[in-house]
Amino acid sequence: MTGSDAVSPGIDTSRPHPARVYDWWLGGKDNYPVDEELARKILAADPTVLRGARANRRFMQRAVRTVAEAGTRQFLDIGTGIPTEPNLHQVAQGVAPEAKVVYADNDPIVLRHAEALLRGTPEGATEYVHADVRDIDTLLRRAGEVLDLREPVALSLVALTHYLDDDPDGDDVYGLLRAYVAALAPGSHLILSQVTADLNPQAVGKAAEHFRRGGTPFHPRSLTEFSRFFDGLELLGPGVIPVHGWRPEPEDVAAQAEGIVPVYAGVARKP
Ligand SMILES: C[S@@+](CC[C@H](N)C(=O)[O-])C[C@H]1O[C@@H](n2cnc3c(N)ncnc32)[C@H](O)[C@@H]1O
Numbered sequence: 001m002t003g004s005d006a007v008s009p010g011i012d013t014s015r016p017h018p019a020r021v022y023d024w025w026l027g028g029k030d031n032y033p034v035d036e037e038l039a040r041k042i043l044a045a046d047p048t049v050l051r052g053a054r055a056n057r058r059f060m061q062r063a064v065r066t067v068a069e070a071g072t073r074q075f076l077d078i079g080t081g082i083p084t085e086p087n088l089h090q091v092a093q094g095v096a097p098e099a100k101v102v103y104a105d106n107d108p109i110v111l112r113h114a115e116a117l118l119r120g121t122p123e124g125a126t127e128y129v130h131a132d133v134r135d136i137d138t139l140l141r142r143a144g145e146v147l148d149l150r151e152p153v154a155l156s157l158v159a160l161t162h163y164l165d166d167d168p169d170g171d172d173v174y175g176l177l178r179a180y181v182a183a184l185a186p187g188s189h190l191i192l193s194q195v196t197a198d199l200n201p202q203a204v205g206k207a208a209e210h211f212r213r214g215g216t217p218f219h220p221r222s223l224t225e226f227s228r229f230f231d232g233l234e235l236l237g238p239g240v241i242p243v244h245g246w247r248p249e250p251e252d253v254a255a256q257a258e259g260i261v262p263v264y265a266g267v268a269r270k271p
Pocket of ligand 1: 079
């Protein structure tokens with residue numbers, strides 16, 4: 001979007017936005033000079049971010065395929081990001097054309113591109129909700145217009161929780177996830193990934209500082225902290241693990257050989 005593209009109303013190009021920074025790392029065009037500047041600073045601090053973004057995206061695809069193959073037909077993806085093929089509905093509907101997918105994000109640029117997320121199969125359904133993950137009532141109400149929340153749903157927050165704090169008077173990310181899971185039927189799944197400082201603390205610490213200076217709070221989590229998100233749920237094998245290692249395919253094994261990336265991932269089932 002660098003260049004002569006008109007800027008849509010509501011899109012703030014004076015400060016970087018996470019969706020657009022991530023888009024730059026993934027090689028997308030939906031970012032502005034402020035985003036590129038921050039993306040490059042973070043890349044200089046942590047040279048693994050490009051591989052990390054790609055590995056994270058591939059985890060989403062493997063996780064969605066896994067739960068779709070296990071019979072899940074309803075998906076709620078919060079913090080969707082700017083469309084990057086294959087998108088979640090393409091993976092889910094590739095397994096089961098009748099799968100229903102609700103996407104949500106709070107960034108106006110994702111809303112602007114939502115049309116690309118809504119081209120699903122005729123048998124299935126896709127919907128986009130412009131909402132903040134913290135507005136659980138709105139999100140579940142809107143999701144419930146498309147999904148039957150009495151039946152299992154795969155809820156995914158992929159590379160989102162590191163933007164939320166733990167403070168019970170703030171974002172209360174643990175309370176928030178508990179509330180979402182409580183609203184889902186038994187047999188539902190939770191699909192999560194997030195950045196950790198466990199693996200290369202200096203680089204991730206610097207990257208987090210760049211995010212904060214750019215106006216985006218950033219909260220890497222340890223293995224124990226990330227694992228807490230799955231309390232009370234049944235983790236699917238291999239459990240909580242650096243993202244390349246979650247049920248890797250040959251391409252992921254090859255990518256991991258280039259070095260580990262500081263992102264944890266896990267998928268769990270609500271009993
Ligand atoms: C790093 S991107 C991840 C995109 C996608 N889930 C993936 O993993 O490829 C994080 C996304 O979360 C969104 N996000 C951040 N804070 C959010 C919030 N409070 N509510 C909803 N979405 C949020 C951002 O706008 C961005 O699109």
